[in-house]
Amino acid sequence: MTFNIKQIPKQEGRIAIVTGANSGLGYETARGLATTGMKIIMACRNAEKGKNAINAIKKDTPEADLELMTIDLGNLQSVREFADNYEKKYKRLDLLINNAGIMIPPFSKTKDGFESQIGVNYFSHFLLTNLLFPLLQKTEGSRIVSLSSIAHKKGKIDFENLNAEKRYSRMEAYQQSKLACLMFAIELQRKIDDSGKKVLSVAAHPGVSGTNLPRFIPRVLYTLAWPFMLFMAHSPEKAALPTLMAALDSDVKGGAYYGPQGFNDMKGAPGLAQPEPHAMDKDVAKKLWKISEELTGKKFTIAPA
Template structure:
């Protein structure tokens, strides 16, 4: 594949695209690039004040941008349902959903519904959001669902007997890797289900490589000041896999994209290898059932 950049994004006039975690980092850069190409961008953010500030920054760069703000706290399923209700009341189509938001290596805590924070936010919140928005996506020809995973998924293990870390010592990075593996397994399984239903909606997974926006917040001095800059790229570059997956006409259902440069941590986006554990059909089925049971959201294809 050629060196893919934002110059490759086609005109997006008339397209409606929702980005979670859109007020900062990769989510903001994704929203900005989409707005520059004429898309109506729905910025779904937890903090309304920060979202409003992000909208002001974005429209300063793109004065004609069409931006809608919606409140979304993925750690609260009530907030997820309210967000979807707002989106469905004000839009009759949704061309792209980008499941970008996430938390990384946080100390042990729980979501409003009592789920471990990383699996609850990164996987269950997005599982519920996607399922509730699915009717709108299926009604939009050629729609896409883009799920952000991480290179951490390569080291992840789905502990489906204790996914909440209730009966073992909680380890922040193990929980993070599990949650991002769950994102990837979900994206691949969703692609299978969409194909089986003969829908033209696509499910695509991406990873951003190494990005300081999601590495520094809970890391120490050495990681933040020395290691991270060497192994990461700026947020606008880390957003490229998401943008490719959301807009490029050559992308196919079930594909996985990420940086192709040094250790797959940086560089131009291209096809990425799906780790073996993300193709475990039995585990994917159990994870999906767990999503249904814990969120109460059933997918209708």
């Protein structure tokens, strides 16, 4: 299976939301989608950075249809306001790209008391998807793409320490958050299938790339790792291809997972990836889903077809 965004049919009239679209993978994803003629909602926390990203994309693609809408994924009220503002303005949603994320920061909590990584990377996207799902259901051919990571391979959903109540490990919290994103994508597709709806929920990961995600790595370690990064990583532009493939390729099936096909899934051409067996655990996924509804304060309703 090969993927070339230049061969994708024009997407005029369709609308995509990309969270974290002002930098890194989100920026490259928005830039790629913009070349198809699709309208892109740049969902960014920082308005100034979002405007700069729009200007940069328009230099490459002057005809790009881009709109900035602010959202703070560290605050569930901001997520609710974003969804409400979007629904007031638009009556369709073709693509929701749950891209934004943070990686191994010092311990902190979101506005709602979540450990920052699981709060930003997972809980806020769970709620955003929940709030926008009625529009996705009404839009023919709609998809949700949730960003995971090769870090999910060592991840564990620790229900006894979900928000680092007992202890905090930067990497374990990151691994947990990205496992949660992958399990959510898969469980959502199970529930969609049970409902008879035709929305696709898929997941993707970028492999290893030189984005700003690792900015919390100590400078000395980052310097030592740089030669390895040059050899094993690929550019953000290439790292965004699995997301674009999951979003646009005509052969995509619900519940699938996409990533680079090279050594240890770190870089290479995009294609189908294999989740670790623990990411497919239905009991854990159902428990996580229930807790996510409780903690975000909204039941996720999928109306039958």
